[in-house]
Amino acid sequence: MPYVIALWHQKGGVAKTTTALSLAASLAERGQATLLIDLDPQGNLTSGLGCDPARMRGSVADVLLGNDRLVTVSRPTDVSGLDLVPSNADMLTLPRWLHLREKYEPLLRDSLARPELQRYAFVLLDCPPLVGPLTITALTAADLALIPTQCEYFSVQVLNNSLELIRLVRGRTNPELAYRILVTLFDGRGLLHGRVLAHLQQHFAPALFQTVIGVDSKLRESQLAGRPITVHAHSSRAAQQYRQLAEELLTYAQRP
């Protein structure tokens, strides 16, 4: 069974998509076959890999509605060892249908348990910034909720809501769900980020990744170019930091 990671934080703009893209590419680079699934109707993960969400025929919506399998809607990317299940316009109305279905929560976990998915070492799920059926089905399928957060008041303020949903899912559909917090968009120039980081280290120490991802404009450029940072700017600081995160994650998940 692949190790499943859900990128989740209710706060918007904390680098959930950027982390899904960069971490998946770093894992693929180390020979760990990885599948990315875009669960966000915005489709940033899809466009960050150079695909146009408006032109994607299949998406995870087809799978959760029972019309298709993950293996048929997934597609290879320019990065060897990295495949993508894109997002498209169907993702917008999907939550309403899921709400109506009895017990929709395990649908994604069940699709990931199918034999043809076992060739992946990792599956990364990019969630939208909201508490809803798409996020709940992702957290039900996940081994780990990876919570990217900025060192800013609004992101930390909302952290409790994001952890609350994890506790809720743990209590109902996924008792094994673990979580880890990753500091992103860190800007060492001012004092504020350092102070908030110290606060996070004090209150969340065991759950905090050692790796901190700094602000790096090469990441923005790589998204415009539709390529992950490890390909677009191979030796940039951000690429090195996300490789370090991949290393830390492999140790945490006790994978070779």
Place this chain on the structure above:
Amino acid sequence: MPYVIALWHQKGGVAKTTTALSLAASLAERGQATLLIDLDPQGNLTSGLGCDPARMRGSVADVLLGNDRLVTVSRPTDVSGLDLVPSNADMLTLPRWLHLREKYEPLLRDSLARPELQRYAFVLLDCPPLVGPLTITALTAADLALIPTQCEYFSVQVLNNSLELIRLVRGRTNPELAYRILVTLFDGRGLLHGRVLAHLQQHFAPALFQTVIGVDSKLRESQLAGRPITVHAHSSRAAQQYRQLAEELLTYAQRP
């Protein structure tokens, strides 16, 4: 009737809440009585004014469910001329109830038309980063959708979705709805933001505010302090820029 502005962009983290706070405080400073309504279950607008969403008794949820009026759930802030309708935990389950009601869209517009609300010159609505009933009721009530956007690929990519929802609401429940785009978090140091700004000026020129809000760490500090930027750092660059935006808006809305 107050002039109603909805802060809306489906992209997360583009400074919707920061703009609602800073623009409202700048309008109040000029003697324009302003009401802020927090429509986001995250409650960042509420905490940015120093209140704890977990301890707020009333919210807009009570009003939209028909249990209370806006005037009873609103509360004064430390800024004279600026009142707040806070967010609380009830906001999380509200969308599900609204979905079940026939014709929920005009509920907020009807509450804003009540006589006791006519003393406000402006009402600002802070929306969550998702297409759902809370955003639709806000856009139905609004004269103007103010779309903050970063000069980054993901924000611009999602802009079409945000504009699509505006067109949809215009076609159904609010034919008069206008929109204007505001560039936020602008970082003049690199080349990327300048290039994307030129792209926005080319494709969205008539809808773009002249004012551009630059990155300013004083804004982050002001949120930690629970005070708007015009109070926390009166003569900072961000405070000046948001005052300039208030000026531009007053001309656009043809208000004295």
